Every structure is written in structure tokens, then in C-alpha cells.
Amino acid sequence: MPASYKAPLTDLRFALYDVLGVEPLFQRLGYTDATRDILDAVLDEAARFTETVLAPLNSVGDEIGSQLDKATGEVTTPPGFKAAYAQFVEGGWTGLTASPELGGQGLPHTMGVPLNELVNASNLAWGNFPLLSHGAVEALKHHGEAWQQEIFLKPLVEGRWTGTMCLTEPHCGTDLGLLKTKAEPNADGSYAITGTKIFITAGEHDLTDNIVHLVLAKLPDAPPGAKGISLFVTPKFKVARDGTVGERNALSCGSIEHKMGIKASVTCVMNFDGAQGYLVGQPHKGLQAMFTMMNTARLGVGLQGIGLSERAYQNALRYARERLQTRSLSGAKFPDKPADPILVHPDVRRMLLTVKSLVEGSRLLALHAGTLIDIANHAENPTERERADTLVSFLTPISKACQTEWGIENTYHALQCFGGHGYIHEHGMEQLARDARITTLYEGTTGIQALDLMGRKTAATQAAGLKLFLADVHAFVQQHKDDASLTEFIDPLQQKAAEWAGLTKNILQRAAANPEEIGAASTDYLFYSGYVVLAYWWARSVAAAAASPHGDAFKQAKRETARFYFARILPRTLSHAAAIESGADTLMAMDDARFGD
């Protein structure tokens, strides 16, 4: 049977209400309608929709995939996808956190986080269709001219149109300074966009009447490199300045990629042949505008890792309870059955608890980032806004990269719990693993996130984000330092926080003499950071559970999972710290030729 899914509402509510305290937060930020009953109703309805509409389409999407008709350039999504999208639009989900004047529901940004987790868990490939609209909205909202906002925002927010991000070209992905797509001015103030873009998610599909491409291209007078890139809004069907939708624009999907997973997600080669586009923002400042989209998208991709992990966990747990195989080493636990369920075996428990502790910890990392975006946008105090902005910038690469890397690890463990059966298509576990594999690649690979964390967010800011995070840790420690029931978590957390600061200082010192030290430390530093961040959230979870109205079993489960995390996962920091401290020499010494023939 295909992988089943049930939205983890209890844990989401615990994270939102008991750990993060979003009820008073939302009120303080002016979201007066975002009361507990409204939030609960949103979660319930999101669970119903994703469990019953999206989740059953997940294996269908994998088996049939999206298909391109080369003759017409039209893409057909798998059966059920279009109807599900119509229901999603009908339910107002595309604009859940957008402002009512744009046709949105006006809920806090934070509430988009659980929605995205649920969508991604139930159907990652489907979720990629609405995903990038959100980024397009952000880019147009912050950088578009008034008339562009007027014309494009409402259809995007309401989901009648979807958006794309057209960055990558065959010869450039990370290094957008190399891009070749050209934008030449037309007489009417628009631009003619010409070039080839690749890896364009949802570049073509049959879910909506129009598709809004946000395209990076170079103006004729562009300075070379990354400082000469401009952003253009270029719809599939032309849109006049008065909003009238006209003829087909000169752009088309040339082919779609055959991928390891997310087979229903359409990954297009897009050909622009003098397509009509409008400049968004200032000439040559396109990259900054695109970063607005990218940060949102990165946090969104991080949620894909959590969603897949949660679904993988649920299925592995079910299998571990049902599958009878051998006896417990400490004596039969179910002597009336032919063998014990494999959940009795410590190594199976190790795998499941690894997933559980990483998923529940990650969920707080992601939701916390959501609250920081709300604070950065809506707090009255500008210092508080700036603080939240700095902190979420720091946490974004950690969230994106760790949650997706853990997504790969978690789907690995869950598949492994199934033994050979995990490798067979029908159980759905191998699809989760294949789908997860894209998440550490798109929207910036893990290596790119690590460089962003270590370079832009740490070295370039004298570790401003880290200092804010460590201040939060310190405040938590101070608040609970007399609670003996938390000592087992607080002591190692404090120790790791101090170690983290020390490692950072050492790296920055070494980097002053040799800039390669930044790249050499980056990925190990990223993981190190992720594990300490989760230790903080696990300590806070135990404290919050104790103070919550939840029952003893829930509190006990949080404490036991936290104990597992501190005993078995947090020690991964030891090897990352050792790798960091070993410096750049062992990486840089080898001459290119000596790597091999």
C-alpha cells in the first residue's frame, strides 16, 4: 500500500501555542483576527485538504508524471492535479497569509509554515506549483511599479495565475553573473527578452490560465557580472498595462527534464524569443530583487524536508509495529505472536528516534523562522524588527540546508526500517527518498547555503545573527537555571553555545589570514549550527511541555525524545567541530592533477 499520511496536528499546536506562544504574539503584532479558534480551524481544514485531496495523488503523480506535448508545447499534469489545484484556490489557501486588499486571508506569515509542511508531506511535486507564486508576489510587492502590482498581484495571490523564478541557464546556476539572456528595449517601454532558461519549476502546466515568469536578463548597457542583471516580469500570455490579457507571448517550454523524483513537478527548459517583459525595480538591480524571492523560497524548500520526514516517520513506525521478525534480545516481548514486532529492537528504535527528534526539532526551527518574519514585518519597535530580520537571515541557510539534509537522512532511515520492502515502489518509501533528493540541490545547494551562513551571514556581520541566537539561548538558560528537571539539557546546551561561539571566533581569525578557511569550514559549521539550534529547541520543548496542559504521556515523550537527541544526535557536533578545527590545509594542499586521471 502507498505511504499513508496524517497531519501532525498535536505537535504543530504544541509548537505554535505552547513553545512559541503565537497567540499573544499575533495579537501584539496586530493580527487581531488570528485567535486560537481561527488558527485551529485553519489547521484542521489544512489537514483535511492535504490528507484527503493531495496525499492520495502523490503516488499517481510519481507513476504518471507530467507530460509535455512537444508539438504544442503544452504540459499535462497527472490526473487529479488540476482539480486539486482548483480546490486549493477555492479554499483560499494560495493567499492564506497575503493581505486582504490583495485578495488574501490576512493571516500571519507563520501560519503558512504548517500549511506548507502539510502540502509538502502529502504531495511534494504538487506543492511545487503554488510554491513559487509566493516568491513572485514578494518580489513584485517590494520592487514592482504600482501598475505592475495592480495587474499581477491579485491573480497570483488568488491563485488564478502562478509564478516562476527564471534564473538558471545551461552554463550558470550559482554564478548568475555569467548569464546570457538579453533584454532589449521596445518602443512601448517594455522589453524583448531573448534567451534560454533551464530548471524552471512549473514553467508550463495546465493548472491556470496564465503563468507569470520573473526572468533575470541583461540590458544592452549592462555592466559585466552580477551587477548587470535586471529583473523582468514576463507572462505566458501578454498582459497590457490596463490588465487586459492578450495573445501568447513569445516564450515556450522546449522540453521537460527526466528526474530522479518529483516526477509530477514540471522542470522546464524555457525558451524566450523576444518575449514581452516589463522591468521590475531598478535596471541592473535584479539580483537584489531576486533575493527577496529566494529567501522565501529557501525557507519553503526547508519545509519540504520536514514534510517528507514526517510522512516517512509515520509509515516506518506503522511498519515497525506490524512487521514481526525475530525476538527481542532481552526475551520475547510478544510470546503469543510468532515473533516480536521489529519496534522492540534497539537499532530500529535508534532509526525511528533519530527521525522523530530531527523532525520535531526542525519543526520548531521552521516555525520560529516564521514568527521572526512576522515580527520583522509587523513589530512596532524598529529595533525589534531589525533584530528579527537579522536573526531570520542567519537562520535561513541553517533551516534550508539542515532540514533538507535531514530529510534525506530521515527518508533513508525510514526506508531502511522496511528492509528490502523499502526498495519496492508499492510501499511509497522509495518515492519519498527520491523526492527528498532534490531538496538539497534546488534554491541553492547545501554548499551554497553553507557559504551564505559562513560568509554573508557570519563573517560579513561579525556574527551578528549568531550573537542574537546565543542571547536567546542565554535568556532561556537564565530563566530555567534553577529547574533541576532541566539540568540534563541546560548544562550541555550552555556548553555547546560557548563552544559554538569559540569555533566561530577561530574560523574568522583563520579566515583573516586565508579566505579559503571560510569555504573549508562552511558545511561542517552549518551542520554544527543546526545541531546546536535543535538542542536549544529540544530543551525549550521539554520546558514548554512541562508547563503545558498536555498529558503525562505527551510530556514524557518529549522528555525521552530530548534525552535521545542529547545522547545520540548532539554528539555529531564533536566530529563537525574536529573537522572545522582541522582547517583548510588538508582540503587545499592537493594539486588538481593529483585528484585522479
Next chain:
Amino acid sequence: MPASYKAPLTDLRFALYDVLGVEPLFQRLGYTDATRDILDAVLDEAARFTETVLAPLNSVGDEIGSQLDKATGEVTTPPGFKAAYAQFVEGGWTGLTASPELGGQGLPHTMGVPLNELVNASNLAWGNFPLLSHGAVEALKHHGEAWQQEIFLKPLVEGRWTGTMCLTEPHCGTDLGLLKTKAEPNADGSYAITGTKIFITAGEHDLTDNIVHLVLAKLPDAPPGAKGISLFVTPKFKVARDGTVGERNALSCGSIEHKMGIKASVTCVMNFDGAQGYLVGQPHKGLQAMFTMMNTARLGVGLQGIGLSERAYQNALRYARERLQTRSLSGAKFPDKPADPILVHPDVRRMLLTVKSLVEGSRLLALHAGTLIDIANHAENPTERERADTLVSFLTPISKACQTEWGIENTYHALQCFGGHGYIHEHGMEQLARDARITTLYEGTTGIQALDLMGRKTAATQAAGLKLFLADVHAFVQQHKDDASLTEFIDPLQQKAAEWAGLTKNILQRAAANPEEIGAASTDYLFYSGYVVLAYWWARSVAAAAASPHGDAFKQAKRETARFYFARILPRTLSHAAAIESGADTLMAMDDARFGD
């Protein structure tokens, strides 16, 4: 373009001749024909065959897969597979290490190791067809009656027939005591086998005229559980005691599995409907006979991890040299090009060096195991034979599990070096990753290997295998303790060897009080062991390279890779040691219900 492949002959020769010293060893063991020129010719010819015949069929096999005609029960392998198999047989490769009286080439077992690495690297799915014949030969050679050996061994050795291992049933894989397949005596001394087996690799195909199934089943008077299992040889076409091949036996392939990878490898549901089989070995002693097959097969699967890793490395390295993207953080390295090749970036180097150090280290672990099998079979001195047997038993689960887990890690890194392009089918990297995913599952999952290592090979023997390995380490250290150029490797190796002994002692002490400690420590202990074993081989590699006729660039590459390994990979032992020392409590405390709904 699909993933290319070139057999790593230089490194294989270094490992065989310079590190392991197989030339004098083979002579000492009586393989007088196994001279350097013969061995070199075998390696050259194996390279030519695998590079030119098997490697080009790898992507074909993935795209087309093997197909079952449900009406006839016949399986058609992908185009080219049958012709390649005929060439393999023609070249005498199936019997490379078998004795000449059985139609083999009479080379040492060790020489099968590079052959299998090359076959697996070039085409893993294809390699699964001949793979299990070797195990069938071993089982029949050691446990079969003389007439069975007479009839079955030669066709298997010569590759005219292939073998299978029919163990798993729908409700039992690890726990074979639960199996239901029945064997009822016929009047002529044969048995009627009835039952359903699943996951039967190469259970049906079109490569050979006959297929020899070795089937586990229960006799009518079988005691319950694992002590009541017998082994039967059950060919696809009946074979009379005089060797005459007769009619179709009452067995057939009911369906083939749809898998994540190795799509050309046929994974069959086999239905036995009173099929004629002959008892192999003693009644109820089938599991012991099957273990003979399994140990061979486990080492063979370990080589799959190495082969896939090597191919992944070669392609990632080529891509890292060709792909131009951004500049080195320490300044442009190729200012005349539009950007630097990504090989300049420390994080890309980290990924490549991780793969390189794990592959080259694993190669020695695997080849060493090969030499131990030759010593165990052919040394004059019985003490030496027994020592080699104990040591290879200890190293088998480490070799199988670590090499396959590293295979997954290595194909992960190599794919990651390609960025988004790695996720696209046409580059072949995602196939390597999907193919690798089976290797930690079949022939005993990693968790099962870990239990074998920790329980049967360590706790049950008072760590006999470990003591022998540590004695080898000690001898090496003594031999080189005055060589200052090796101190940087010898010191940490010594320290880790002592730590390994201490950890083992602690686990066994805790296990005396609580048997769950065995399972709780097992997987972390397995990885810990694997990393220390590789540290030993890296230290020996540096020493052997220095004393070898290889050029300075080769010696330097070995030293630099070893330095990377000691600085960046060996520290993984820190987190595994911490997890081991944390004991079983955090795994066992959680009540089943608290794992989740």
C-alpha cells in the same frame, strides 16, 4: 552524457602488489601460475571487458529494465545483456577463481575482488546475474553430495547455468525460522518443494539454459524455528542424477518487483508448486549451508558499494574540472576563463576527497578480506588458516555494511557536485545513487551486519577477531615507529586502536547486565570499526607508497588523501563513540505507544 567509467588499474595494482604484497603471498599459497604478468593481464582484460562491454549497457538497463511476460513467465533482459553474458562466459570470467577441475581458471580468490569491483562499477544490475552463482558453487562444494557436485558445479562454474539463493518469504526475511515453504519426500529420494519465495535475484532470465535455485524449506518432521530448515537444490529444468536435463520443473516466476534502481536486475516472486528438489547437506542444517553462500555474497555486495563509488567519483571529478562557476575565494585561479572550475572550491574538494579517501581505503579492506580467504583455504599452517578465517569473519560485516553505506554517501556527494544537473537522468549520477540504495538492504541490512559484528563476531568470541586485527595494527606500528614521516598517522592510529579495545570492553560489560546493550551499540560500533580499519589502511598506504616504485605525484596523492582522512573523516569516530557510550537507556525507555499515533 551518461556516466563514464575507467577501471582504476593503477590503484588496484598498488593495493595488490605494493600494500598487500600478493605476489609472494600467492606463491606461498601454491598458486605458482599467479605471476605478476598473468595477474596484470587479467586486470587489463577485465578492464577492457567491463569498460567497453558492460559500462555502455548500464543506462540501457536502467531505462528499459528487465520485463516479465506474465503469460509465459519468461523474463527478457535489456538489449545487449545476453550477448554481454555470453562474452563473459566465453572469456572464462565466471570461473576465474574456481579450480581447473571444475572448469575454472584456478586463480586465487583475491583476484575475484577486483573483477567484481569492475563489474559492479560498470553495470551493477548486470553483475547481479553471475553474482550468486558463486555462492551456489560454495554451498554445493561444501555441503552437496558427490553426484550433486558432479552434475551442478561445472555448469555453474562455466557460467552455462546461474544460481540463486531462495531464502526470503513475504512474512520473513531476517527471521528465517518463520519460513513456510515445505519439502515433502518423493518416492525417488527427491523432494517436492512447495511455497512462495520473494526477492529472488535472477530467479528468472534469458541469459542461460538453466537456473539452479538453492531453496530453504522445511521437512515434514522439522523442529520449529531456525533449527528446522533444510536446503534443496531445485533447478528450473529438472536434472536427473546422471546429469540429463529434462522437463520444466514445477516452479515459475509469478511477478517481478518494481524497484527504485537496479531495474535490469530481475527481482522475482518465485512460486514452487511441488518442484523437484534434492536435499543438500544434512536435514535441518540448511541454515548453516546457506551461511556459506551468504558470507561470500556479503563480501560481493560490499564490492558493489566500492564500484559505484569509484564510478561516481570519476564523473564528479570530471564535472568539477569542467564546470566553470564563480571564483575562488582567494582570488581567480583561471582569470582567462569566465569563471573558475568548481574544483577550486574547498567544499567541492571536501566532497571529492571524502569519496576518494573512502573508496581507496575500502578497496584495501575488501582486497585484504580476499587475501584472508585465500590464506584460510590454502595456507599450510592450520593456525594461520584459522587466524585468517576468524579475521575475515570479523571483517565481513564491516566490509559489507560500511562499504555499502559509504557507497550511498559517496554517490550522494558525487551527485551533489553536479548541483541540479545531478538530479537529471541523462548524466547518470542519479542512477548510481538509486542503484546504491539496494546495497544496504539485501544480503542482510546494515542493522543485521551490525548485530552480526557485535553479537556473533565479538560478544560470542570474546572479541577474537578484533584482537587479531589490533595485533596487525600493533605489528605495523612497531615496524614503523621510528619513521618520523609516519608519526602523524601512527600516533592517532594507535590512540584509536586503544580506544576501540576500550569501547568494546565497556559494551561487553554493560551487555552482561543488559543484552539490549548489544543492539543499542551495534550500528555505531560498526561505523566506528570501519573508520578505524580505514585509518589503518591509510597509514599502511602511505608507508607502502613511500617504499614503492611509484612516482612522487602518486606518493604525494596518497599522503594528502591520508591527511584528509585523518583530519576530516576519522573524527567521525568521536560521535560514534559518544553514542555507544551513552548506552541503551535512551533507546529503550520510550514506551511503544509514545513513539506516535
